Amino acid sequence: MAGLLPRKWDITDIGLEEGAKGLSPDKIRTVIKKVLNGEGLARIKAYVDTCIHCGLCSVACHHYLSNDCEPRFAPVGKIKNTLWEMIKNDGRVSPEFIKQAAEIAYTECNLCKRCSMYCPFGIDMAWMLSVVRRICHLCGVVPQYLQDTANSHSVTMNQMWVKQDEWIDTLQWQEEEAQGEIPSLRIPLDKEGADIMYSVIGPEPKFRAQLIYSAAVLFNVAGLNWTMPSFDGWDNSDMAMYSGDWEVMGRVKKAHFEAAMKLKVKKIVMGECGHAFRSVYDVGNRWLGWKMHPIPIIHAVQFYYELLRDGKIKIVRKIKEPVTLHDPCNIMRGRGLMDCARYVVKAICEDFREMYPNREHNYCCCAGGGVINCGPPWKKKRVESNKVKAEQMAATGAKIVITPCHNCHSGIEDIIHYYKLPMKNVFIIDLLMQCIEIPEELRA
Amino acid sequence: MYDLVRGPLLWVSFIVFIGGSIVRLAYLAYLAKKKDHTVLTYANFKFGLRSIFHWLVPFGSTNMRLRPVFTIVSFLFHIGLIFTPIFLLAHNILWYQSWRISWWTIPDWLADIMTVVVILAGVYLFVRRRVCKEVRYVSSASDYILLTIAVGPFLTGFLAYHQWLPYKAMLTLHILCGEIMLMAIPFTRLDHMLFFWLTRFYMGSEFGGVRHVKDW
Numbered sequence: 001m002a003g004l005l006p007r008k009w010d011i012t013d014i015g016l017e018e019g020a021k022g023l024s025p026d027k028i029r030t031v032i033k034k035v036l037n038g039e040g041l042a043r044i045k046a047y048v049d050t051c052i053h054c055g056l057c058s059v060a061c062h063h064y065l066s067n068d069c070e071p072r073f074a075p076v077g078k079i080k081n082t083l084w085e086m087i088k089n090d091g092r093v094s095p096e097f098i099k100q101a102a103e104i105a106y107t108e109c110n111l112c113k114r115c116s117m118y119c120p121f122g123i124d125m126a127w128m129l130s131v132v133r134r135i136c137h138l139c140g141v142v143p144q145y146l147q148d149t150a151n152s153h154s155v156t157m158n159q160m161w162v163k164q165d166e167w168i169d170t171l172q173w174q175e176e177e178a179q180g181e182i183p184s185l186r187i188p189l190d191k192e193g194a195d196i197m198y199s200v201i202g203p204e205p206k207f208r209a210q211l212i213y214s215a216a217v218l219f220n221v222a223g224l225n226w227t228m229p230s231f232d233g234w235d236n237s238d239m240a241m242y243s244g245d246w247e248v249m250g251r252v253k254k255a256h257f258e259a260a261m262k263l264k265v266k267k268i269v270m271g272e273c274g275h276a277f278r279s280v281y282d283v284g285n286r287w288l289g290w291k292m293h294p295i296p297i298i299h300a301v302q303f304y305y306e307l308l309r310d311g312k313i314k315i316v317r318k319i320k321e322p323v324t325l326h327d328p329c330n331i332m333r334g335r336g337l338m339d340c341a342r343y344v345v346k347a348i349c350e351d352f353r354e355m356y357p358n359r360e361h362n363y364c365c366c367a368g369g370g371v372i373n374c375g376p377p378w379k380k381k382r383v384e385s386n387k388v389k390a391e392q393m394a395a396t397g398a399k400i401v402i403t404p405c406h407n408c409h410s411g412i413e414d415i416i417h418y419y420k421l422p423m424k425n426v427f428i429i430d431l432l433m434q435c436i437e438i439p440e441e442l443r444a
Numbered sequence: 445m446y447d448l449v450r451g452p453l454l455w456v457s458f459i460v461f462i463g464g465s466i467v468r469l470a471y472l473a474y475l476a477k478k479k480d481h482t483v484l485t486y487a488n489f490k491f492g493l494r495s496i497f498h499w500l501v502p503f504g505s506t507n508m509r510l511r512p513v514f515t516i517v518s519f520l521f522h523i524g525l526i527f528t529p530i531f532l533l534a535h536n537i538l539w540y541q542s543w544r545i546s547w548w549t550i551p552d553w554l555a556d557i558m559t560v561v562v563i564l565a566g567v568y569l570f571v572r573r574r575v576c577k578e579v580r581y582v583s584s585a586s587d588y589i590l591l592t593i594a595v596g597p598f599l600t601g602f603l604a605y606h607q608w609l610p611y612k613a614m615l616t617l618h619i620l621c622g623e624i625m626l627m628a629i630p631f632t633r634l635d636h637m638l639f640f641w642l643t644r645f646y647m648g649s650e651f652g653g654v655r656h657v658k659d660w
Contacts, residue, residue, distance in 0.1 A: 042472055042480035043646075050639040053587050055579035056507055056514075064578070071581030080582050117659050118507040120499055121640055122647025282654065291485055292654075336656030360657040361506060 004100055005072060005081060009381045013374070015144030016099045023095040023139055031138045032091035035131060044131065047123045048087060051076065057125065060118035062363045063108050066387040073385075075115035075125040078104050082132045095141075102141045105132040107378050108385070110369035111242070112329040117361070126369075130244070137244030145375025149239040152202070154248045157255050158235035159202030168230050170205040174213040178220075182442045185220045187212070190263065191227035197265040198228050199256065201237035201273045201406055208406075211271065214429045218304075221438055222312040226269075233259025236270050237406075238279035242370025246287055253284030260295050267296035269303045272427050274330030274405035275368055282334060299331050301404050304428060305340035308347055314437040315347055323349040324398035326389075326412060326425075327362035328405035336360070344428060345402060348435040353396045363389050365403070367411020382411070383418040390419040401425040446612060449619040457623035464630030465638055472642070483646050488653040495648020496641060498660040505660035514572070521565035524558040525594060529622070531555075534605075552605075559602045566595035586633070593628050596621035 036044060058064050058074035067073045072081060082101040086093055093101075111126040119125070136142060142150070152161045162170075168189065175187040188194065198219065204211050219226045228234060233255040240248035257280075260268050270276055277299045285293050298306075307313045325345050331337045338359040346352050357363065366386035371378070389412070393401055401416070403409040403425050412425050476483045498504040508515040529535055533549040540546045550558075570591055573583050600618035603609050628634050651659035 038479065040480050040482070042475035042483055045475060046472060046639050046643055049633060050636045050643055052590075052633055052636050053579070053582045053584075055576060055582060056511075058578040059507070059510060069578065071578040074578045074581070076582050077578070116647055117505075117651075120505075120507075121636065121643045122495065122499075122659060123643060124647065124650075286482065333657055334655055338657075 004096055008067070008070075011103075011377050011381060013103075013143045013377050015142050015147050016102050019102075019139065019141035020095040020099040023098060023141070025092060025094065028093060028095065028098055028139060029091035031135055032086050032093070035135050035138065036087065036091075040127075040131060043124065044083075044128070047121075047128060048083070050121050051079075051123055052121075054120070057115040057119045057123075060115040062110075062114075062366055062388050063385045065363075066366075066385045066389075073108060075109075075119075078109055079125055079128055083128055086132075086135070098136060098139050098141050101132055102136040102143070105129045105136060106143050106146065106242075107371055107374055107381060110329070110364045110366055110371050112364035112369060113333055114329070114361070114364065117333075130242075133242070133244035134246065135244070142243050143374035143378070145377075146239060146243050146370055146373045149373050150243040150245045150248055153238065153240045153252050154245075157232035157252060159237045159239055160206040162202055162205055162235075164231065167205055167234065170209055171212065171228060171230075174209055174216060178213045178216050182217065182220055182438065184442065185216055187216050188227045189230040191225075193264050194225050194227040195266045196224055196226040197260045197263055197268045198226055198271070199234055199236040199259075199268055199276075200271040201276050202235045203237075203406060204271060211427065211429060214433050215271065217433065217438070218307070218313065218429065218436070221436060221442065222307050224312075227263055227265065229259040229263060231259065233257075233262075236268075236276040236280060237273060238276060238284055239370055239373050241279050241283050242275070242373065249279065249284050250287045253279060253288055256280065257288075257294050265295075267298065270297060270299050272300040272404045272406065272409075272429065274328040274334070275370075275407055278330040278334055299335065299337060301331060301337045301341045301344065301428065304344045304432065305337075308344060313432075315435050316437040317435045319349045319400065319431055319435065320351070321399040322351040322353055322397060323400045323402060323431075324353045324355050324393065324396040325358075325402045325404075326355070326365065326393075326408055327358055327360075328403070328408045329362065329364050329368060331405065332362060333360045341404060341428075344432075348431050353398050355392050355396045355398075357392075363392060365389065365405075365408040365411035365415075367414070368405070368407040372407055372411050379414065383414050386411070386415055387419075390415050390421060393423065394419075394421055399423050400431075402428055402431065404428045446616045446619075449616055449623065453623055454619070457626045461626040461629055464627070465635075468630045468635060469638060472639075486649050486654060487646065488649040491652025492645035492648045494652060495659050496644050498658075499644055517565045517568050520561050521569065524562035524565070524598075528555055528558045528562065529597070556602070556605070559598045559605075562598045563595060563602065566591060566598075590628070590632055590634055593621075593625050593632075594634070597625055 057076050061075050063073040071077045082104055109129045111130055113126045115125045116122055149159055152159055171187050178185045198215060236256050238249050238252050280293050280297055366382055371382055401412055401423055403412050409425060416423055502519050503509050503515060531548060531550045532555050533552060536546050536549045573579050600614055600621050604614040604618045629637055647659055651657055
């Protein structure tokens with residue numbers, strides 16, 4: 001049986017505690033064998049047999065760098081303490097071990113894949129830890145908050161237990177608010193044959209409704225033929241992808257794609273969310289058997305870039321304060337939108353400062369990968385495990401950090417508060433709203 | 445003993461090395477087809493080869509530039525390990541005697557230098573494994589054994605060539621070490637010699653073809 005590690009943070013999570021209580025060694029072994037002999041077997045074999053234990057991946061990881069370079073936080077250290085032990089013991093590990101593996105896989109790795117760029121063999125350690133998450137999910141050992149989010153997806157098809165009437169009401173509320181600025185503004189619901197379906201993540205109607213207002217202004221100013229679905233499938237997020245509940249992930253993604261098909265739109269534009277983009281672009285589509293997304297989908301950053309490039313919106317003011325940009329993993333390392341983001345940011349900011357390392361070599365925000373969704377119990381660990389990000393941001397001297405991703409936004413907000421950095425963070429659209437021209441004929 | 449290692453055991457080791465490598469690769473291909481279609485679906489020659497190229501060129505990746513000493517040592521180690529035995533004059537003569545085939549050779553002084561470099565690099569890797577805590581943390585007995593297997597033929601070859609110890613015994617030991625290494629390649633983590641190309645190719649395909657970014 002594999003030994004246990006000393007704990008650095010004494011955190012209790014009822015999801016892990018109660019889940020582990022229901023486990024027997026036999027059940028664990030059955031799950032591990034099933035997962036490790038299932039889909040992905042070729043990669044698991046090649047990766048475990050190829051890794052020469054050189055430790056070169058260590059410097060890639062913000063958890064490792066922020067925790068005084070403790071080896072157990074290095075990517076390979078985390079694989080050693082989870083997957084290697086499971087394989088070495090042929091699945092014979094204790095419920096306590098699964099609890100520990102869950103803590104490592106859910107809270108000490110953001111699945112950001114930076115380590116794959118530092119491993120000479122290109123071993124996909126983040127993917128291996130997502131396989132560990134799959135094992136933990138099938139064992140029923142998942143942090144409570146994350147599991148609750150996955151449950152919400154399963155029941156309501158959105159992340160935040162938003163009911164349909166609340167969703168429609170929120171859209172109409174934001175429409176009404178925005179009509180104060182542009183009287184003719186509409187948020188068209190279920191408009192069949194529109195060019196664009198705009199989709200957002202569950203937390204937007206729940207507690208960031210002003211982002212829907214801003215998006216509506218942008219669409220109306222640009223004069224686009226767009227719509228939002230009033231029915232299930234409006235939420236593009238997918239925390240089930242991160243909890244390891246890939247069946248629910250598939251259902252959620254299917255609902256999203258089908259909403260667009262039902263409305264017969266030409267493409268989906270997504271709000272500023274990174275993991276949602278990953279779920280439609282890289283993970284969920286594959287689960288459903290699509291090589292790529294079945295209908296064109298673009299992320300907000302690319303959308304803003306195209307609007308500016310094509311002259312659909314005009315910039316009349318620029319942000320004067322020094323600004324820096326955080327590159328979200330899922331749309332930079334995951335999609336290569338680095339130049340689109342810089343095009344937009346430079347168009348609206350006078351004093352743009354890069355933070356280093358940047359672009360696809362960025363450090364993760366430490367909130368993504370479902371880590372922030374593990375909830376308040378893990379918050380201290382999460383912000384302390386990203387000291388490097390705080391140092392990196394402070395070094396820019398910027399007053400504003402742009403975080404074009406919801407998880408990054410919340411995570412970096414926590415980092416700013418915890419490390420008392422003299423800056424605030426915003427979405428790109430927050431700045432766009434201050435900078436674009438709203439033509440006179442549209443104004444009240 | 446010499447006749448044994450020079451005769452049948454040599455045959456065995458080459459058959460195990462080549463046959464084992466083919467079996468390992470074929471089995472992996474079979475697994476990929478049966479259980480891991482993702483790998484085949486996203487394989488992309490342009491981006492796969494681009495990634496391999498960047499990781500074969502010294503200082504071609506960010507991580508290599510972060511650690512210049514390790515990069516130099518690691519490249520010298522691998523270059524010496526692969527090319528010295530292939531282009532050594534003495535080995536070539538053996539090939540010629542047995543099969544009447546031969547190819548380019550490197551002068552003995554160069555082979556001597558390369559051998560010493562491999563041994564010193566091996567010492568460096570050993571010390572690094574003991575001293576660097578992130579490496580030590582994930583090191584087990586197998587890692588030290590693999591390093592010994594890799595350096596063994598060079599140490600014994602060097603001693604045999606310079607005849608500082610009983611020549612015949614050292615020569616026998618040298619051949620035996622070489623045979624052990626050959627046979628170990630397909631069945632230990634020395635198989636990274638075979639799998640490097642595949643894992644790098646796949647990650648290059650994903651990063652280039654799907655993610656539209658570099659992976660170096």
